[in-house]
Amino acid sequence: MLFKVEMDVNVPPDVDPARFEQLKAAEKARFQELQRAGTWRHIWRVVGRYSNVSIFDVADNGELHDLLTGLPLYPFMDIRVTALCRHPSSIHEDDR
């Protein structure tokens, strides 16, 4: 199942900068692991914001929930999820 996931990262003003850099490094490592696995299919930066738009390919809602809530930056994120399905005109067989 494909999902569009929009993530806004909110950096708390009082966060320890070194701690936040550690969390960002952990987030990047987890992202690249999931990207290699084909689960986190795409990511784009939203211009001018500390936000991204991503496409996830997971088995079900529960898998996506567990994955998102386990992200290192999850405590600092606002997340919006939109379920997607294949457009009938798509030429891509894997759009589902």
Ligand SMILES: O=C(O)CC1=CCC(=O)O1
């Ligand atoms: O920078 C972000 O938008 C948050 C994030 C997601 C994957 C990653 O490496 O950082």
